[in-house]
Amino acid sequence: MNIFSRLFKIGQSEAHSAVNQLEDPIKMTEQGLRDLRQDLDKSLHALAEVKAMVIRARNEGEAFRAKALDYENKAVLLLQRAHKGELPTAEADRLAGEALLKKTENEAQASRAATDQEKFAASAAQLDQNVQQLKQTMSQWENELKTLKARVTVSTATKTINQQLAQIDSSGTVALLERMKEKVATEEALAESYGQIAQESRSVDQEIDKALQQSGAGKAAADLQALKEKLGLDANAQ
Secondary structure, eight states, rough: OOOOOHHHHHHHHHHHHHHHHOOOHHHHHHHHHHHHHHHHHHHHHHHHHHHHHHHHHHHHHHHHHHHHHHHHHHHHHHHHHHHHHHSSSHHHHHHHHHHHHHHHHHHHHHHHHHHHHHHHHHHHHHHHHHHHHHHHHHHHHHHHHHHHHHHHHHHHHHHHHHHHHHHHHHHTTTHHHHHHHHHHHHHHHHHHHHHHHHHHHHHHOOOOHHHHHHHHHHHHHHHHHHHHHTOOOOTTOO
């Protein structure tokens, strides 16, 4: 691959990346719907024009057929007047012939108008089918747009929450909370340890006091016994 091809590929890649960044699903769908509406407007305008051509061809056909019938009636009247002697026979025949030629011309025009009417009607039917298809497509994508908006709302909210959770974890907040919990547990254990030590200290003091109290009570009893003996009040001595 030469340098120009490589540069072209790089340019293509950057262009595609830029396009992907610019392609907002909602905005692109709304733009697509606007384009469909423009197509629908054009199709409706074309359909109206073709239907007008159908109506015009039908009206022309009816007019030409009416003229053909009128010329035929005039030819009959000319021949009848000649038969009654009201017109010279030669003149009546000539004029009746001209009237019949006009009749033939108008019949041909009526036939052409009928052909045009059929052709325009077929075109109108095709255009009407296209219009109905466009309407159906627009209705479908209008519903799709509502769904897309809801999906984008949910995905945006989910992405925001996930980003926040990711930022919390990456910033060390979770680790900080874990350290705080560990510190509280350590403080609780230390407090319990000091409590045990204090309890042990109180127990030793109580034992000492008890022992001292017991020694004092024994001496007092001995002194009492000696005094009784001195006074001759010892029950055992009697």
